[in-house]
Amino acid sequence: MGEPIARHLIDAGFRVTGVDIAQAMIDLCRQRFPGQAWFQADMRHLDLGRRFDGLIAWDSFFHLTRDDQRAMFPIFARHVVLGGCLLFTTGPTDGEVIGEVFGDPLFHASLAADEYRQLLDRNGFAVVSHVVEDPDCGFHTVWCARKCRDI
Structure with missing residues (x-):
């Protein structure tokens, strides 16, 4: 919103x-x-035909399946300029859970932190910061990465 x-x-x-x-x-x-x-x-099929200085996937990316999350990293890379930043949230640990929003079930999935690091590296990003359940961000698990090379 x-x-x-x-x-x-x-x-x-x-x-x-x-x-x-x-x-x-x-x-x-x-x-x-x-x-x-x-x-x-649908972010899984996103192709805006341009690159941005920053890309934010806040409270969205972790609603994808684990395989769909893996497939997002080349899409992120296509949309971020060299030197630009990627900011996204994940769950705190590897796994899948069903949460609840307004009484409705809501799917959440996350990969292991090491796998996120590998996917970021493989797609030209270097991790700047990773904070698990950051109390300053509503206990979100936050990743910030900078695009350091084109793939």
């Missing part, structure tokens, strides 16, 4: 391009933040 991350970036003067699979979320972002670029798309 663009809150709080897109709002923070827009308020700081950045242009934002947002993607969500849910059209209702895109419609809400268009209402809240006209003048920004919002696309309804």
Whole structure:
């Protein structure tokens, strides 16, 4: 819905391009933040035809299956400029769980930290920071990586 991350970036003067699979979320972002670029798309098949200084997959990436997560790293690499950053959240440990949001079941999956590191490296990223259940970020497990080489 663009809150709080897109709002923070827009308020700081950045242009934002947002993607969500849910059209209702895109419609809400268009209402809240006209003048920004919002696309309804499945991240697993994303090809925007351009690269960005930063890419954020916050509270989204870990809803994919583990195989789909593995397949996302070349997609991330195609969309980030050399020197750009990738910021994403995962679960704290390797595995799959079914959580709950508003009483509805919600799938979560994560790979082992070593596998994320290997996937990042294989796709031209160097880990800048990885914090498991960061209390300063609502106990999210956060990864930040910089694109250090094109593959």
